Amino acid sequence: MKGKINQCVLMVQSPSTLFCYWKLSNERKQIIKHHFSEEWFTLHKKIRIYDITKINFNGHNAHRYQDISLAEACTQTFIYDVAPNRTYCVDYGVETQEGNFFSIVRSNEIVTPRASSFKVGFATNTISKWQEGNQNDPEWFQGYSCYSYYEKNKGGEYYG
């Protein structure tokens, strides 16, 4: 299949198993290569699965997440042992030199089916109480000025 689509798609196989596939265009790989100044194949690929049940997800506020390391040419995987009646989404991305996860493409959100009888009172209380995403500035923001980042060295002095 051709096309310049970049996507990650999440599907439900059962209340405890998900299926995920992804696709990146060559253009997209070029962009990543440019940003990292590294060849695409040298980057460590991962997927990160987020539990975002009743969250207005902003990329950072998941209840919990789990990383799955991938083989270089892997384009799909089953994800086992997820919980029923939770909302999930997946990011396909790479690991940065600093060991952080860099998202390249985000999947749709899916809800796993309920696997047991519903406990009364749970949804009635929470269904309208959506947890809002934390929209404060990121931590680096205060150190940032006019398109550069002012780093503090160990002695507490500023470069410049």
Add this chain to the structure above:
Amino acid sequence: MVKGYFSLVLHAHLPIFSHQQTGSLADCSLFAAISETYIPLLWQLEKKEITKDFTLAFSTPLMEMLADPLLQTKYLQYLYNTEYFLKKKAEIVQNIEGFQQVESYTKRIERMRKTFLQYDQNLLKGFRHFAEEEKVVCICSSATHAFLPYLHTEAGIAAQIHHGIKAFMKHFGYKPIGFWLPECGYSPEIDQILFAEGIRYTFVDELAIKHAAPSPANGVPIASPHGIILFPLNMKVSNQKNKKLLHSQRFINLIKNQLQLNETNSQSNFLIVATVAADLLGHRWSEGLGWLTEVLKSGKNEIGFITAEEYLASYLQNIETAHVSSSALDVLLNKKNSWLYPKLHWIESDLLQLVANYTEVKINNEHERCLKQMAREWMLATSSDWAFMLTQDHTNEYANKRILEHLTRYQQLRDMLIKNELSAEVLARYEAEYPFLVEIDLAYFQSKQVGFINQQLKKSQILIRKKTILMLAWEYPPKIVGGLARHVAGLAKALSNNHCEVHIITTAVTGSPNYEKANGVHVHRVKSLQPLANDFYHWVGSLNLAFCDYVLQLANTIQFDLIHAHDWLVCVAAKALKLQFKLPLVATIHATEHGRNNGIYTPLQKKISHKEWELTYEAAKVIVCSKYMRAEVMKVFQLPIDKIEIIANGVENEKVVENTSSWKQNYGTENDIYIFSVGRMVEEKGFQTIIDAAPSIRQRHPKVKFIIAGKGPLLEDYQSQVVAKGLANTVYFIGFIDDQLRNEILHSCDICLFPSYYEPFGIVALEGMMAQKPTIVSETGGLAEIITHNETGLTIFPRDVQSLIIQVVTCIENQSLASRIAENGKKLVTTKFNWNNISKETVSVYDDVISYMEV
């Protein structure tokens, strides 16, 4: 009779087979199903005692095959052939039993032929007749028996549902209110779509209802959030693998037992719904029809039969509402067939995109015919039969072949469409092989939201074709971090007054719309996947990815002529979009990492400096704001002089509005001398020199108050220095102030002072001059080029405390000089630093660059 009800649903489906090959799988399965199931089922309905005892759900492929004239002729021929064969057989048969067998079979075939001809070879007419006589309730299903939760888009689901309903209406002449979900595949989106299509009820797995929220009572249907009535299918009763149930009396007893168990809880509307595949009766299980007859005949004396529709008529008011989760089915998604979904999903989104593209321009008949066939191929490929058959060893090969056939055809048709090389012959061949859904409504293959936005954006482009600029800027009002946001806002507004259409792509801000058109400028605010990333460099990377994604979408609608990128933060996106769309790139460098830090020292600074260089390298022209900056980019990036254009920064006249307020009360009296400065609290802005000079100035003029606004990493440090040095009543670091207060202070202060060490341009100095204030600046960078000492302002040596003291004191004491430089300064900014002039200079850079591309 036991309390409660029993309802039986027969679901009738066969995947569509090729109509071209004779003696193919198609003929075998279809003809056997007609002979063994559907004609005998009509005989069953002819009986007097049958009165709306069950519901019959027709799949669209089955209906389309039963109604197909070619297949009808072939079936009739098949009957004649069989009769001929039986005649021959009768001649050679030796014993009496054999002869009787042949005779009874011949009679049966004859009867079939009569029935077949009685309904004009179209059995659907028969079922329609009995539906009208209210002997059976007929309902419809989706277009190709696709498992709807595994489709990719809502539009795809809606198209499947709509075309199933439409096909049913064509054959049955009325709109059904019941819908059979293939494999009971339900999801909350499906609920909404069924509702919009006028469907009232459907059937789901009883487990889905058992797990619904809030927990419903057992054995009764529930209403979905959109009010679709969901009947629970009792899996114990529906389980056809349970051989015991194949005995009619045992089956009746099981239902009776289940109903009896519930008699105690006084629920009079308790209901058991069972489903049986129609072709099991007769075709796959020869005694099946006899079983059905028995169940209906003897069961009626012991249990109350009811159809879903009759049940609704009696008990609708008692039905509770609950939320049911999406269905999942592992047999349709596992390691043997998961490869299928990326391909099917790709086609689905591609089809929606193509339909959107082709229907926006006036679509011609040929294109339309091709798109419709592409829609059919997609629908045929999504049939859940294939996914299931892939998991079975004996059907795997056929399923594989069929999927690839439809995928390949889709691709072929797509190529023909895109290259505009449509072949009527190929189209006719594909249409004839699987004659299916003559009428396809392409409107269902359109995402309404995308359509609306496209329309709005296109409208503006169609009116007058202006030069269309894609402007990338990481900050834009109301997000203002440095001078860049104001610069881009001023420039974009002036450009749009000079016959350019400007689209700003910038960072999303809470509280601001994702898209707006303000001051003639289109502003697109884009959210990245990780907007709170703590690693600054990768935060920028993430933003650039999001910019690219967004512009890729936008470019479906808008044709851009040029990309204008501001500073290194948008370098990755600028380069990628330049390559992807083959557009000329102009870059404005507002400042350099080298200049900001007086050299490059850390790995991060090195990375940033490298990105700055890349941006200037990729750009066809680099715009800087001053001679000083030109010298800097030439030195740091080795740029040739003719690649660089100097275009000054502008200042907006109306921005500095006169306003009286009581801000002075917070710091002193109306009679004090107020000296104002503003900037980020970083070393390069030179506020340290003010702190160091303040004691001497205060000694001479105790009424002097320095008001310094802005936030940044050094704010707390400066504030504590002021306290420690006893300057608390002279120097005020007041932190961030909003635009209004900033303008008020600019307008009612006495002197403006900007003692920067590094300042590529210094737009705030211009704002001071615009407010007609005597303005004191450092003799550095762009500031030095703007102000001539003693003419349009006063200058000091950077980092020189004595110099600052002398000029401030002079400005206070020499009133006539102060008012003269203030007046001259105002004259200068209104003429030279005027956005209208600046935008004209910018347009001429655009024209240059666009003309290079055309050569």
